[in-house]
Amino acid sequence: MxxxxxxxxxxxxxxxxxxxxxxxxxxxxxxxxxxxxxxxxxxxxxxxxxxxxxxxxxxxxxxxxxxxxxxxxxxxxxxxxxxxxxxxxxxxITTLTQHSQELKRTITAELLSxxxxxxxxxxxxxxxxxxxxxxxxxxxxxxxxxxxxxxxxxxxxxxxxxxxxxxxxxxxxxxxxxxxxxxxxxxxxxxxxxxxxxxxxxxxxxxxxxxxxxxxxxxxxxxxxxxxxxxxxxxxxxxxxxxxxxxxxxxxxxxxxxxxxxxxxxxxxxIADAHHGAVESTTLDKGEKSLIAAGHLHNFRCCFGAREVRGDAVAIDAQAADLLQIGEGDAVWSVLR
Missing domain, CATH: 3.40.630.30 (Gcn5-related N-acetyltransferase (GNAT))
Structure with missing residues (x-):
């Protein structure tokens, strides 16, 4: 599936x-x-x-x-x-500390504010x-x-x-x-x-x-x-x-x-580790197991796939390209799975 x-x-x-x-x-x-x-x-x-x-x-x-x-x-x-x-x-959750000099006792209570x-x-x-x-x-x-x-x-x-x-x-x-x-x-x-x-x-x-x-x-x-x-x-x-x-x-x-x-x-x-780059190839056989996303707003799509980062570009597998409905030259965001 x-x-x-x-x-x-x-x-x-x-x-x-x-x-x-x-x-x-x-x-x-x-x-x-x-x-x-x-x-x-x-x-x-x-x-x-x-x-x-x-x-x-x-x-x-x-x-x-x-x-x-x-x-x-x-x-x-x-x-x-x-x-x-x-x-x-x-x-x-906050704390309130109170002290009684007469009792020589300090009480710390937890509060829900x-x-x-x-x-x-x-x-x-x-x-x-x-x-x-x-x-x-x-x-x-x-x-x-x-x-x-x-x-x-x-x-x-x-x-x-x-x-x-x-x-x-x-x-x-x-x-x-x-x-x-x-x-x-x-x-x-x-x-x-x-x-x-x-x-x-x-x-x-x-x-x-x-x-x-x-x-x-x-x-x-x-x-x-x-x-x-x-x-x-x-x-x-x-x-x-x-x-x-x-x-x-x-x-x-x-x-x-x-x-x-x-x-x-x-x-x-x-977010911090996400790579952004243009797709250089959609025929990658083996690569890093990743999440790959493409498209803007209504066209956003994301799936599991394989990638190989090549500087500012990236190669992905054919199935991911098909699921994302993209080809060479399209931009994708990806992060290691």
Whole structure:
């Protein structure tokens, strides 16, 4: 089978909807709601259609297509500037140290403070791979294709990238973290709040979430244990992010307490190491296993292939050239697999 990453179109709605139903909840960027997905695809089309280089709050949706069948088997998203349409809320873990002279005792407490520190960052998110395709490195192809897209459209993205990982969700589909904090103020289950956020945005958080810091010690043990931990299904994604140069800096999701990972855009490995050059040959037999991308905006495509860097030029294999729909003289971005 041959797979390629490409720009999503309105015709991908049904594929995305079917995958959204498989996420298991807690996946805000891929809600199982046709209207929300339709809006997301319209916004993505507008982003792909805009040719100016200034940063605006936009969403790009990419999909993984099986070119043998035409089926969409995965997806990912890029957000150019979060927190512009409405504030981007996070909890930041901070510490407060207090000392009593009479008791001769010093106490250090950890707090959750509601902040908008990450507004203006670009975000990589919305990554989902169909359960039937979780082999052969396709998750890596989806994840790292985003960085080649950023490298080839660098002026459309900010100087810092963030990635939110889904937090711990129990067998009932609930969140111990949400139950301990948000659930006390909103009268909504985690699933109800998550679905509302996915469809309507998080302005309701600004309206009702308490603005004062929350003492972590006052939360239930179940809630304390999950703060900053990724869902078991996201551990591999966290390692992948760490390998790219992301780090956890004490920011967690306000819904499920999952970790937010951060990295300077230009220092993300797949961006910093990306090679840009014209294709010198499309008949390479053996070369370095790589991710190769070509095309601008709507025409962006990315796949696995073989390359041989020849100064400012590059040779690639015939199958990659076919998947990317390019020939000699066309420009490509590539990075070692």
């Amino acid at each position: 041959s797979f390629v990453i490409r720009a999503a179109t309105a015709q991908d709605l049904q594929h995305l909807y079917e995958m959204a139903k498989l996420t298991g909840g807690g996946f805000t960027n891929l809600p199982p709601d046709r209207n929300a997905l339709t809006t997301k695809l319209k916004n993505s089309d507008a982003a792909f259609s805009r040719t100016a280089d200034e940063i605006e709050a936009e969403t790009f949706v990419l999909v993984l297509e099986d070119t043998d069948t035409g089926a969409v088997r995965g997806t990912c998203q890029l957000f150019t500037a979060v927190g512009q349409a409405w504030p981007f809320y996070s909890y930041r 509601l902040v908008n520190d990450l507004g203006g960052c670009s975000e990589v998110g919305g990554l989902f791979l169909h359960p039937g395709q979780r082999a052969g490195g396709l998750g890596m192809l989806i994840a790292r294709s985003r960085y080649l897209f950023i490298a080839s459209h660098r002026k459309r993205f900010g100087n810092k990238l963030l990635a939110e990982l889904r937090g711990i969700i129990d067998e009932r589909g609930g969140s111990p973290f949400w139950d301990a904090i948000g659930g006390k103020f909103f009268g909504m289950s985690f699933q109800e709040a998550d679905e509302f956020n996915a469809i309507h945005g998080n302005q309701f958080i600004a309206d009702l979430m308490p603005k004062h810091p929350v003492y972590i010690a006052m939360l239930s043990e179940e809630a304390r244990k999950v703060i900053g931990l990724p869902h078991p299904s996201g551990r591999a994604a966290m390692r992948m992010l760490e390998n790219e140069g992301y780090s956890y800096q004490g920011y967690v999701d306000i819904f499920d307490g999952g970790p937010t990972m951060l990295a300077p855009t230009n220092k993300v490995r797949s």
